[in-house]
Amino acid sequence: MLASLCGVLKEAAIYMKAKSLVLIVLFCVGCGSSGVDRAEVSKQATVDADGVQRIDVDMHSYYFEPNKIIVKAGTPVEIKLHNCSHIVPHNFSISSPDINVSDDKWGWGSGHVRFTPTKAGEYRFFCHKDSHEKKGMAGTLIVQE
Numbered sequence: 572m573l574a575s576l577c578g579v580l581k582e583a584a585i586y587m588k589a590k591s592l593v594l595i596v597l598f599c600v601g602c603g604s605s606g607v608d609r610a611e612v613s614k615q616a617t618v619d620a621d622g623v624q625r626i627d628v629d630m631h632s633y634y635f636e637p638n639k640i641i642v643k644a645g646t647p648v649e650i651k652l653h654n655c656s657h658i659v660p661h662n663f664s665i666s667s668p669d670i671n672v673s674d675d676k677w678g679w680g681s682g683h684v685r686f687t688p689t690k691a692g693e694y695r696f697f698c699h700k701d702s703h704e705k706k707g708m709a710g711t712l713i714v715q716e
């Protein structure tokens with residue numbers, strides 16, 4: 572009797588583990604969507620009373636929204652970063668001689684990058700985590716005169 576009860580409990584434990592594993596796999600498969608060929612979402616930063624131009628950027632798996640940011644040269648920029656993924660760490664980087672910033676954001680909450688663009692032009696921004704950039708997690712910063 573006791574032996575069969577243990578057997579039933581073991582089977583139940585195995586069943587629960589398998590069910591949990593299936594749920595975890597389904598969750599992870601469902602949480603990422605490619606940013607490759609994603610439609611352009613353009614947004615212009617607004618200049619606040621303190622003279623800083625600010626813009627909110629959401630970080631998803633695996634894309635930024637907006638993926639096109641427009642700012643003015645010669646005015647400080649603050650990009651507020653919101654990680655919209657529960658479990659996936661993301662990053663925002665611009666790596667050029669004129670603008671060089673990087674910020675990691677793990678989990679919920681906000682981070683930011685600050686810089687003052689001096690030259691008009693187009694700058695690529697991207698997430699440097701794992702292969703996120705290849706999955707489409709990138710965008711363009713347009714600096715206007």
Ligand SMILES: [Cu+2]
Pocket residue numbers: 633660661662698699700703708
């Ligand atoms: Cu990322």
